[in-house]
Amino acid sequence: MSVTIKDLAKETGLTPATISAYFNGGNVRDYNKAKIEEAIEKLGYIRNDFARGLRTHKSRTIGVLLPEIANKFSTSIISETEESLRMKGYGIIVCDCRSSVKREKEAIRFLLSKMVDGLIVIPEDTSANACLAAAQNGVPVVAVDRRTGNPALSHVVINNREASKNAVNMLIERGAKEIAAICGDLNVYTAGERFAGYCEAMKEAGLEENITYANGAFSVQGGYDAAKKVLEGNPAQALFVSNYEMSVGAVMAAKDMGIIAGGDIGFMGFDDIDYIKPFCPGILGVRQPIKELGRVAAETIISMIDGGPARNIVLNAEIR
Amino acid sequence: MSVTIKDLAKETGLTPATISAYFNGGNVRDYNKAKIEEAIEKLGYIRNDFARGLRTHKSRTIGVLLPEIANKFSTSIISETEESLRMKGYGIIVCDCRSSVKREKEAIRFLLSKMVDGLIVIPEDTSANACLAAAQNGVPVVAVDRRTGNPALSHVVINNREASKNAVNMLIERGAKEIAAICGDLNVYTAGERFAGYCEAMKEAGLEENITYANGAFSVQGGYDAAKKVLEGNPAQALFVSNYEMSVGAVMAAKDMGIIAGGDIGFMGFDDIDYIKPFCPGILGVRQPIKELGRVAAETIISMIDGGPARNIVLNAEIR
DNA sequence: AAATAAAATATAACCGATTATATTTTAGGA
DNA sequence: TCCTAAAATATAATCGGTTATATTTTATTT
Numbered sequence: 001m002s003v004t005i006k007d008l009a010k011e012t013g014l015t016p017a018t019i020s021a022y023f024n025g026g027n028v029r030d031y032n033k034a035k036i037e038e039a040i041e042k043l044g045y046i047r048n049d050f051a052r053g054l055r056t057h058k059s060r061t062i063g064v065l066l067p068e069i070a071n072k073f074s075t076s077i078i079s080e081t082e083e084s085l086r087m088k089g090y091g092i093i094v095c096d097c098r099s100s101v102k103r104e105k106e107a108i109r110f111l112l113s114k115m116v117d118g119l120i121v122i123p124e125d126t127s128a129n130a131c132l133a134a135a136q137n138g139v140p141v142v143a144v145d146r147r148t149g150n151p152a153l154s155h156v157v158i159n160n161r162e163a164s165k166n167a168v169n170m171l172i173e174r175g176a177k178e179i180a181a182i183c184g185d186l187n188v189y190t191a192g193e194r195f196a197g198y199c200e201a202m203k204e205a206g207l208e209e210n211i212t213y214a215n216g217a218f219s220v221q222g223g224y225d226a227a228k229k230v231l232e233g234n235p236a237q238a239l240f241v242s243n244y245e246m247s248v249g250a251v252m253a254a255k256d257m258g259i260i261a262g263g264d265i266g267f268m269g270f271d272d273i274d275y276i277k278p279f280c281p282g283i284l285g286v287r288q289p290i291k292e293l294g295r296v297a298a299e300t301i302i303s304m305i306d307g308g309p310a311r312n313i314v315l316n317a318e319i320r
Numbered sequence: 321m322s323v324t325i326k327d328l329a330k331e332t333g334l335t336p337a338t339i340s341a342y343f344n345g346g347n348v349r350d351y352n353k354a355k356i357e358e359a360i361e362k363l364g365y366i367r368n369d370f371a372r373g374l375r376t377h378k379s380r381t382i383g384v385l386l387p388e389i390a391n392k393f394s395t396s397i398i399s400e401t402e403e404s405l406r407m408k409g410y411g412i413i414v415c416d417c418r419s420s421v422k423r424e425k426e427a428i429r430f431l432l433s434k435m436v437d438g439l440i441v442i443p444e445d446t447s448a449n450a451c452l453a454a455a456q457n458g459v460p461v462v463a464v465d466r467r468t469g470n471p472a473l474s475h476v477v478i479n480n481r482e483a484s485k486n487a488v489n490m491l492i493e494r495g496a497k498e499i500a501a502i503c504g505d506l507n508v509y510t511a512g513e514r515f516a517g518y519c520e521a522m523k524e525a526g527l528e529e530n531i532t533y534a535n536g537a538f539s540v541q542g543g544y545d546a547a548k549k550v551l552e553g554n555p556a557q558a559l560f561v562s563n564y565e566m567s568v569g570a571v572m573a574a575k576d577m578g579i580i581a582g583g584d585i586g587f588m589g590f591d592d593i594d595y596i597k598p599f600c601p602g603i604l605g606v607r608q609p610i611k612e613l614g615r616v617a618a619e620t621i622i623s624m625i626d627g628g629p630a631r632n633i634v635l636n637a638e639i640r
Numbered sequence: 641a642a643a644t645a646a647a648a649t650a651t652a653a654c655c656g657a658t659t660a661t662a663t664t665t666t667a668g669g670a
Numbered sequence: 671t672c673c674t675a676a677a678a679t680a681t682a683a684t685c686g687g688t689t690a691t692a693t694t695t696t697a698t699t700t
Contacts, residue, residue: 322656324655324656324657325656325657325658326656326657336656336657336658337658337659339657340657340658340659341658341659343657343658344658344659367656367657368655368656368657369657370655370656370657371655371656371657371658372656372657372658373657374655374656374657374658375656375657375658375659376657376658376659
């Protein structure tokens with residue numbers, strides 16, 4: 001059926017070992033190289049990575065595991081790691097666990113059975129139990145966005161707490177006292193950290209009593225609903241929303257209530273909310289260096305595959 | 321190093337063949353099943369898909385190849401196919417060719433060497449030459465979003481021309497005569513079809529002379545720039561923008577010029593532009609059934625892998 | 641030109657599963 | 671109870687590469 005290295009051997013009069021040497025940088029005479037290349041072209045040979053991986057125990061493939069593919073943050077991570085990794089000859093297998101710890105575990109087994117050389121994960125289970133299986137099989141893991149308790153993993157995160165604190169301070173400096181936070185499920189690492197930053201800022205400004213929090217799903221709809229709840233109750237002077245989708249929803253909710261975010265009330269969102277800015281020029285956002293996160297995660301997993309130690313990298317978000 | 325089927329055999333006192341039968345639905349006595357399961361748990365066995373794939377010539381992996389991962393359309397496709405395919409036990413390997421035909425070709429070879437069982441592609445090269453290598457290796461291909469000239473491929477597309485024509489007609493019915501189109505590079509299948517639909521509507525309404533087109537990159541910035549160009553020149557009465565990112569950019573550009581899309585001028589965008597709607601209640605959009613596209617693509621590739629024929633599926637977009 | 645070292649190629653074992661075929665065990669029927 | 675068919679398990683070949691080791695060829699040295 002498919003063209004194998006043996007067919008190349010037959011075609012060229014060489015043996016499989018020589019063909020293999022050709023592919024792997026061994027010493028092959030120039031005129032034999034030419035013959036091999038000609039045969040590859042003629043027969044349309046494509047190397048079977050299964051046979052290769054079976055022998056070498058390397059797949060040159062990285063598993064990427066996300067709680068939800070279809071959001072801005074995940075997409076950017078996928079895009080950036082894919083680019084960085086492919087330049088190094090690695091492909092990515094993507095899995096989405098839909099924020100379920102159980103599915104995360106399944107997905108990791110699935111990826112390990114695909115013999116991935118490494119794993120880049122936005123961990124759902126921050127105790128990182130799910131990653132145990134990887135460690136057991138000697139597959140290095142890089143956790144992105146969320147810190148786990150497992151020191152065997154590399155971590156690439158942003159300064160969530162500090163950036164959020166600064167962001168809220170900025171709202172306070174502009175005169176806001178009643179600032180409500182919308183962060184999503186606080187058990188999620190980033191939400192918890194960002195909310196903690198908000199609280200610290202409020203406390204240090206003596207606004208402890210004004211701390212207000214509305215919950216909601218990590219989605220545009222969730223942000224919309226949470227903001228409505230907050231704004232309908234005690235009219236806040238400002239909103240602090242700690243992720244992209246909820247930021248968009250919150251701005252929409254305000255507008256639907258006749259309130260311009262960034263104008264009538266202070267607004268600090270998260271990530272690249274530029275799309276809305278023409279309509280709400282005054283809104284601010286904490287900008288995560290998402291592309292850099294993806295790139296650094298890719299570099300880190302490669303470094304670990306090459307035997308490097310687990311790293312702990314914190315990137316800084318800026319406010320714009 | 322890693323735990324193999326032989327280790328399970330040793331642990332249970334059975335042979336590899338029996339263990340294999342266990343995994344593949346063969347007849348195994350209950351008490352042996354129990355022993356095997358116990359051994360799997362105890363030793364932490366994970367099946368080596370390389371060895372399996374080498375023997376069976378199946379990887380249970382689908383290659384997904386996109387011109388650009390980081391846009392809304394691609395993301396939705398990835399998300400939906402991943403979900404559908406994983407339910408059937410398939411994983412996806414994602415590649416991004418950054419709209420380059422050369423990289424598309426490379427990516428296909430890459431995916432084929434990973435022994436993918438099928439390919440879901442948004443084809444950059446609509447002559448589908450790049451997919452030849454796949455066909456040659458007996459790997460079925462589903463083209464999504466863009467039609468190619470290759471009848472061996474399945475196609476899952478929307479009724480681009482008709483939907484666009486209807487959309488423009490709607491603008492005309494509302495009284496607009498000077499309608500400008502912003503579609504991106506017309507050599508791209510969808511852009512070309514949608515522009516054709518626009519032209520048909522204009523012609524049939526006797527507005528042939530008003531046909532206006534501004535080019536730009538497939539991005540928010542591209543839409544922004546194109547809209548500025550159009551609106552600064554001959555003030556249009558309406559805009560027809562034929563993809564999501566450019567729609568967002570165009571609305572932003574209008575707003576920056578003091579023009580409310582959907583209010584001051586008619587506006588027909590593409591895909592899910594709800595985020596902006598609170599600020600421009602009058603905007604309309606052609607809604608592609610993106611999730612369905614992804615799901616149908618997944619179903620189609622599975623059907624082809626199971627020996628089914630190439631399909632030709634057209635889904636209808638609705639205007640909202 | 642002979643001896644030796646280095647380079648290129650060949651031989652054959654191996655990676656870890658599946659599977660065709662063979663063998664043993666169990667079940668059912670006369 | 672014995673015989674036969676069916677079920678369960680075992681044996682061994684195989685998938686398509688890589689690689690340790692052996693062999694042959696080429697290059698270098700004396």
